[in-house]
């Protein structure tokens with residue numbers, strides 16, 4: 001039995017097997033409150049599977065995932081979302097027919113109030129919050145633009161906004177800058193740094209220049225195991241990391 005922790009997220013001895021193959025193998029990882037953690041590693045290392053396990057999309061074969069000391073491994077996906085653990089998948093999944101405003105509006109945490117959707121009511125407070133978040137994700141001038149008209153990078157930003165508006169303690173992003181221009185990447189790096197002052201953020205990323213810009217602490221996965229954890233400089237200088245990942 002593992003004990004209580006002060007970590008926001010405490011993953012201990014987590015394992016998942018697919019037909020005998022351990023995609024995540026006895027993984028132990030702790031994330032602090034207000035931390036921005038980047039997970040890197042070669043294709044097939046198990047990075048996305050770790051997010052699938054945290055979010056309940058995939059069930060663990062063994063081990064524990066505690067969020068604010070609540071055990072997540074026995075919870076269903078929607079219960080985990082309600083507990084405050086939300087994620088963005090690799091490809092943007094916004095509503096193409098809805099405007100930027102409406103996409104943010106449907107992500108507003110209506111359901112957290114006692115009366116849930118019964119109290120769905122476009123109050124001044126909600127409108128202000130939507131505008132605030134749109135501004136944070138660089139879409140303040142595009143509130144009336146339908147999702148389908150946005151560039152790929154803007155769609156990624158909108159989806160980050162749809163997470164932000166939910167105001168949870170932890171957000172998880174799978175390759176948030178994939179397909180973005182260099183300028184958009186720089187803006188996103190600044191955005192994520194800002195977000196992590198208030199919320200914990202876990203990011204999976206392949207773009208090392210981007211990781212360099214945002215990362216405080218980096219975890220390197222390989223074959224379902226952590227092979228290195230540290231600053232980007234420590235990670236870059238590690239011979240094993242160079243061998244399996246960065247040297248390619």
Ligand SMILES: Nc1ncnc2c1ncn2[C@@H]1O[C@H](COP(=O)(O)OP(=O)(O)OP(=O)(O)O)[C@@H](O)[C@H]1O
Pocket residue numbers: 018023041042043044045046047048049050
């Ligand atoms: N549901 C599943 N069933 C069977 N095998 C799976 C399943 N999900 C993942 N795997 C396998 O687990 C391994 C880890 O995959 P995962 O997608 O987590 O890697 P990754 O580090 O995110 O890779 P990438 O950088 O390519 O996204 C891979 O070998 C993959 O084929």
